[in-house]
Amino acid sequence: MRFTTRVLLLQLSTVVAVVLVSTAVFIVLAVEQLKQEAETSALSIARTVAAAPVVRSEVALETSRQINPSAGELATGPLQSYALDVTGRTNALFIVITDGEGIRMAHPDPGRLDRKVSTSFEEALRGEEVIAWERGTLGDSVRAKVPVFAPDSREPVGEVSVGFARAGVLDDLPGLLFGVGAAAALALLIGTGATLVLRHRWEELTLGIQPEELVTLVQNQAAVLDGVGDGVIALGTEGVIQVSNNAAEEMFGLQGLEGMSLQELGLPTDVIASLEAGEERDGIVVGDRVLYLDSRQVDRAGQRLGSVIVVRDRTDMMELSERLDSVRAMTSALRVQRHEFANRMHVAAGLVEAERGTEAAEFLRTMRDRGPVDYPLAGADLLTEPFLQSFLGAKSMEAAERGVQLQLRDESLVLGEVGGVEGTEDIATVLGNLVDNAVTAALAGPAPRLVEVTLLDDGPELVLVVADSGPGITPGTLGPMPAAGESGPDRIHGHGIGLALSRDLLRRRGGDLWVIDPGGGESGRGAVFGARLPGVMFPGDDLREDEE
Incomplete structure (x- = not known):
């Protein structure tokens, strides 16, 4: 498998893993946010209902009686009517009002009036507010329980419980998941596109040479540059020296030719023009030496890479x-x-x-x-x-x-x-x-x-x-x-x-x-x-x- 293909697969795997983890975290956070919103809504409604004057007076009156009213009386009473009205307006699963003994005074199902609630109500009668996910007579729900205080008093005389169905809480989750999925798909698409662009750019810069081949290329370059007696200078497309060997530096009497131009080597203008045109020049005097310069253009796959100048010392000759x-x-x-x-x-x-x-x-x-x-x-x-x-x-x-x-x-x-x-x-x-x-x-x-x-x-x-x-x-x-x-x-x-x-x-x-x-x-x-x-x-x- 080619190196660029391995890099592509690795990058795609990384993008997929990041998108999946991000999606999972986002979904968990979104679910928690929906639950928190439902709990906040239930608590707000319960507080509002418990603070209503009619609820406080009726619950205080019922708690003080020795004989509880019948289910029929409660079904036609003001609390049942008020609770049903609030339930319809808030889309709550239920609004239950109880007296100090936990007897239902208002319930969506009139048949369950005048009976004790199925979940704990002691915390509310101690003046505490409770939010919990519980299963009751109407199924799983998130419910908020708040105490009902007697008029002009801080004495708990009853309880208001407001609940939202668990399924209803997550009604917005499918749409949220669709949005998250679309964002994840878009992220994968962008990541894949970026990876393909990067791969193309990589192969363009390296002329399609793989890293394994680059190692061999560097070894061959070192062998060629240091294994010959001639000077070798490689020019980029902009005329700047990219590579040179020790022999070339010695012939020109300079150190570190990389990054220099031909003008900085002390060559005459006509000689530079000949070298740029890919021609050879002999008998060029530089310092104490007489040099032969041979310029060759370098192309690969139809792309101009620059030129290579071979320098020979003709002084002795x-x-x-x-x-x-x-x-x-x-x-x-x-x-x-x-x-x-x-x-x-x-x-x-x-x-x-x-x-x-x-x-x-x-x-x-x-x-x-x-x-x-x-x-x-x-x-x-x-x-x-x-x-x-x-x-x-x-x-x-x-x-x-x-x-x-x-x-x-x-x-x-x-x-x-x-x-x-x-x-x-x-x-x-x-x-x-x-x-x-x-x-x-x-x-x-x-x-x-x-x-x-x-x-x-x-x-x-x-x-x-x-x-x-x-x-x-x-x-x-x-x-x-x-x-x-x-x-x-x-x-x-x-x-x-x-x-x-x-x-x-x-x-x-x-x-x-x-x-x-x-x-x-x-x-x-x-x-x-x-x-x-x-x-x-x-x-x-x-x-x-x-x-x-």
């Missing part, structure tokens, strides 16, 4: 992608360098074989000073560090292909050497991202399109400054640095993902990334970015020789 791009750039540079170096070695070998030693020596000295490859990097002779020279050389070739001149500024001074695989990868990631963004920005600016790089080292620390000739950073797009990319993509400087990743990478190493000059506006300058990379440089050969 994007960092690997940035490093991979840097490695590809270095690989391409090395391939070009190897090919060019081989060609120059052939030239040098040819000069030696042709016994043109002076020219060969001069050619080799030029290779030593300028490097094995002629890169389109202006100011390349200012840089002797092999890795930085090769990396910027490769970037200059890529920039040249896009019509942008890459230049090393005169202020550059690098005395040490890049050390370690991790340091090499970090420099390639940060410098490569800044140069690529600068090239993209320069393409949006006027000719000549130029990107300037300044490199300075101080012990183990390397400082980068990258400037472009583009239109500058559009206000409000990158957000306040170093929180680059949090407010959405910049139309010129890329999507902000690389900047956020580079900043996060530098901060983990103890460095930083910031905007020196946003450019644009009346200045007519492009943007200038700065970065500080600690622990990536080691003393060069010249420095090591000086230390020795």
